[in-house]
Amino acid sequence: MNDFAILWDWVSFAVRWLHVITGIAWIGSSFYFVALDLGLRQRPGLPQGAFGEEWQVHGGGFYHIQKYLVAPAEMPEHLTWFKWESYATWMSGFAMLAIVYYAGADLFLIDRNVLDVSVPVGILISLACLAGGWIVYDLLCRWLIGKADTALMLILYVILVFMAWGLTHLFTGRAAFLHLGAITATIMSANVFMVIIPNQKIVVADLIAGRKPDPKYGKIAKQRSLHNNYLTLPVLFLMLSNHYPLAFGTQFSWVIASLVFIIGVLIRHYFNSLHARKGNPTWTWLATVILFIIIVWLSTVPKILTGEPKTAAADQTYIASSHFPAVRDTVLGRCSMCHAAEPVYEGVYQAPKGVILETDEAIAAHAREIYLQAGRSHAMPPGNVTAITPQERELLVTWFEEAKKK
Structure with a gap:
């Protein structure tokens, strides 16, 4: 397989x-x-039926090109x-x-x-x-x-x-x-x-x-x-x-x-x-x-326009954040069946792009990607196959943005 x-x-x-x-x-x-x-130019003396011509230079040589709007008098x-x-x-x-x-x-x-x-x-x-x-x-x-x-x-x-x-x-x-x-x-x-x-x-x-x-x-x-x-x-x-x-x-x-x-x-x-x-x-x-x-x-429009609440602000690092335990649970529950050393999702045999999200350090290292792919956008999980909720996406956004403000 x-x-x-x-x-x-x-x-x-x-x-x-x-x-x-x-x-x-x-x-x-x-x-x-x-x-x-x-860029074709017209001039007196063009062959009958010719619409225009252009001279070009490329690769050490000159090219003389003529265009016939309908067709030349004879088939070339x-x-x-x-x-x-x-x-x-x-x-x-x-x-x-x-x-x-x-x-x-x-x-x-x-x-x-x-x-x-x-x-x-x-x-x-x-x-x-x-x-x-x-x-x-x-x-x-x-x-x-x-x-x-x-x-x-x-x-x-x-x-x-x-x-x-x-x-x-x-x-x-x-x-x-x-x-x-x-x-x-x-x-x-x-x-x-x-x-x-x-x-x-x-x-x-x-x-x-x-x-x-x-x-x-x-x-x-x-x-x-x-x-x-x-x-x-x-x-x-x-x-x-x-x-x-x-x-x-x-x-x-x-x-x-x-x-x-x-x-x-x-x-x-x-x-x-x-x-x-x-x-x-x-x-x-x-x-x-x-x-x-x-x-x-x-x-990145403010989510108030889409009927979703705005995020709060805090001053924490990714792992030290008070949100991290819930973030870890979300990532392990919604992402790690594919993003693992041995993926368990059917049809996935290697972690996509080599991204493995099984440890706290790995989750923190990929915080930006998690934020963009699963928080700010709905790109991940693909087709939302693991049914991540809007609240969980909001959690990922809050976690990342609060940590970034430190």
């Missing part, structure tokens, strides 16, 4: 590594082509397609979803205090969310293509906010953030697989057959590509959010996720404006900092 656990952990590591590599390749090519597209002999970066990123990401959240559904996917469902039902809800997000997005884009781009973006944002709120009522906080990122990433990859590449293939087929391509296919593909560009940074945050319980495990996590999308749009707007030579909108950075400060505040 231990050998299988070790093998499974290495499989998880390999797939995660693959996901990071393919994600870098996809994001890199996406950012490059958007910057290239925005060699054509490079940029699609496998997207496909591989999504497939490896879905594999990670299955390995971590489906195989470990009781720990990471389902919180029965949020929604009491079986593992198969939880997985089906997850799959339905991925598919449903794409269907709603695609229908809206087809309905509003070329009609009201700004209205489309606002509608899509409202839907994202609703999804952020809804997912926190379906899964654990960690899984809610992950699924919001996965739904968005599915939309981005499906844009490539279902719209951008098929449209480009139609144009190529027309060229080969000697027909004049319809410019609408390029227009549709560009719309989806621009959406992908603005969604990239929020997806990165959401995919990495499992390392930050103050983001996903707090009362206002869905608001935090919603603000992250705005931050991502602001940052991309700055760089897109810069690449398009449309000014230097530095105000976007001020707005980003303000939103980030709001996010920090929301993660």
Whole structure:
């Protein structure tokens, strides 16, 4: 059994590594082509059908790039397609979803205090969310293509906010953030697989057959590509959010996720404006900092806003604190079945991250992590499988904050 656990952990590591590599390749090519597209210059004497050109220097050489808005007059002999970066990123990401959240559904996917469902039902809800997000997005884009781009973006944002709120009522906080990122990433990859590449293939087929391509296919593909560009940074945050319980495990996590999308749009707007030579909108950075400060505040907002009592203050060290005996009982009763030299929780064969909480000294040494993961946020226990109570979480907060004031 231990050998299988070790093998499974290495499989998880390999797939995660693959996901990071393919994600870098996809994001890199996406950012490059958007910057290239925005930086194109028009001049007299461009070849027929050419929209613009750009000269670039990199790696000791010069590159002369021209873009044809619809298609060149003739099909080039060699054509490079940029699609496998997207496909591989999504497939490896879905594999990670299955390995971590489906195989470990009781720990990471389902919180029965949020929604009491079986593992198969939880997985089906997850799959339905991925598919449903794409269907709603695609229908809206087809309905509003070329009609009201700004209205489309606002509608899509409202839907994202609703999804952020809804997912926190379906899964654990960690899984809610992950699924919001996965739904968005599915939309981005499906844009490539279902719209951008098929449209480009139609144009190529027309060229080969000697027909004049319809410019609408390029227009549709560009719309989806621009959406992908603005969604990239929020997806990165959401995919990495499992390392930050103050983001996903707090009362206002869905608001935090919603603000992250705005931050991502602001940052991309700055760089897109810069690449398009449309000014230097530095105000976007001020707005980003303000939103980030709001996010920090929301993660540690005074609990009076959530109907929970404020904590008191004292002047004690962790172990000497009058609260420590109760804290020790809470940690041993709610945490140490996993965080032990020999874990007893089914499916856990090594203490997560090597954190063992079986002695007073160890509990004190990890006071900050206990405070953040199980006190200030609800990240631990995963899915609240050990049924830690709000009073016990409040105890952990009080214990830590009082000791820190010494």
